[in-house]
Amino acid sequence: MRFPIDTNDRKPIGRSGETVSAIGLGTWAIRDYRRAEEVLAAAPSYGIDNIDTAEMYGSGAAEELVGRVIRRVGREAYFITTKMLPHHLRSRDEVLKAARASLRRLGLPYVDLFLIHWPEPTLPISTQVRNFEAVYEEGLARYIGVSNFSVREMRIAMESLKSAxxxxxxxxxxxxxKEVEHSLLKEAIKEGVTIQAYTPLERGEVAEHPVVREVARKVGKTPIQVALNYLISRPRVVAIPKTERIEHLGEIAGAMGWRLGEEDIKLLEECC
Ligand SMILES: NC(=O)c1ccc[n+]([C@@H]2O[C@H](COP(=O)([O-])OP(=O)(O)OC[C@H]3O[C@@H](n4cnc5c(N)ncnc54)[C@H](OP(=O)(O)O)[C@@H]3O)[C@@H](O)[C@H]2O)c1
Structure with missing residues (x-):
């Protein structure tokens, strides 16, 4: 499947008309919350405006961290995504209770985007997404979405919602x-669904691949920047790496503002 190269560093959020930076920042497995706070607070000055967190990360500590960053830098500087654990999806009441707990930790009346962290295996997809829709209907999220949903599950989710x-x-x-490229990405482009690419650095492993390194040498960027640029060159794709080091933030942000050529993208498509 060939994808057209998307040269825009602002990516649409679904069909909302709203955009976010092509690179956001994750908050999973933070080791040093003080350093992570400095990185998240500096992100807007590097052109990065979206943060991904979850109820699960640090058992709530990551949402609290994001709350501190928002209070320090300003609510308008960020598009905030958080995620709900699937066991809350059994009823609308449980969903709302869990959502309010996340919002309390974040210190917000609502988030920009709430996601189901992964499908709840004991419930039909239609039931869980309809229960989850309560967060939108009650004004606790401006938008809703899913995570770790297959093409089939995403289709059912899209068909089951009533108001969102x-x-x-x-x-x-x-x-x-790159499994996503075989079917989900095509469907997402067709349906106007944004793909947030998680673990886009494979915890740094992407920088070791010989072809990534060779392309990086050729284009005068770092392997990390090549690996991220490849992802954001796809329509609808936002990459959400995690870092708690300012020097890594600079390197990550430097993946925007340019694009790999078609030949290099083809090489990278086929190499790994
Ligand atoms: N929905 C889901 O199920 C799901 C699952 C996994 C992740 N996520 C989200 O996606 C985010 C990113 O995924 P991830 O944390 O699994 O993995 P990742 O972003 O691929 O890798 C993060 C690791 O890469 C290192 N790193 C960052 N920048 C680097 C650089 N320039 N050079 C070398 N190493 C660098 C970081 O170390 P330093 O901190 O020291 O820089 C960190 O240890 C998560 O934080 C989370 O928000 C979602």
Whole structure:
């Protein structure tokens, strides 16, 4: 499947008409919350305006961290995504209770985007997304979406909602793990769903691949920048790497503002 190269560093959120930077920042497995706070607070000055967090990360500590960053820098500087654990999806009441707990930790009346972290295996997809839709209907999220949903699950989710639309499917997508390109990405482009690519650096492993390194040498960028640029060159794709080091933030932000050529993209498509 060939994808047209998307040269825009602002990516649409579903069909909302709203855009976010092509690179956002994740908050999973933070080791040093003080350093992570400095990175997230500096992100807007590097052109990065979206943060991904979840109820699960640090058992709530990551949402609290994001709350501190928002209070420090300003609410308008960020598009905030958080994610709900699937066991809350059994009823609308449980959904609303869990959502309010996330909002309390974030110190917000509502988030920009709430996602189901992964499908709840004991419930039909239609039931869980309809229960989850309560967060939109009660004004606790401006948009809703899913994470780790297959093409089939995403289709059912889209068809089951009554008042909201699925704007995002957050999935594992990196230069080394490209399953998404075989079906989900095509469907997302067709349906106007944004793909948030998680673990886009494979925890740094992408920088070791010989072809990524060779392309990086050729284009005068770092392997990390090549690996991220490959992802954001796809229509509808926002990459959400995680870092708690300012020097890594600079390198990550430097993946925007330019694009790999068609030949290099083809090489990277086929290499890994
Ligand atoms: N929906 C889901 O199920 C799901 C699953 C996994 C992840 N996520 C989200 O996606 C985010 C990113 O995924 P991830 O944290 O799994 O993995 P990742 O972003 O691929 O890798 C993060 C690791 O890469 C290192 N790193 C960052 N910038 C670097 C650079 N320039 N050079 C070398 N190493 C660098 C970081 O270390 P330093 O901190 O030291 O820079 C960190 O250890 C998560 O934080 C989370 O928000 C979602």
């Amino acid at each position: 639309e699925i704007v995002v499917n957050q999935v594992h997508y990196s230069i080394l793990i």
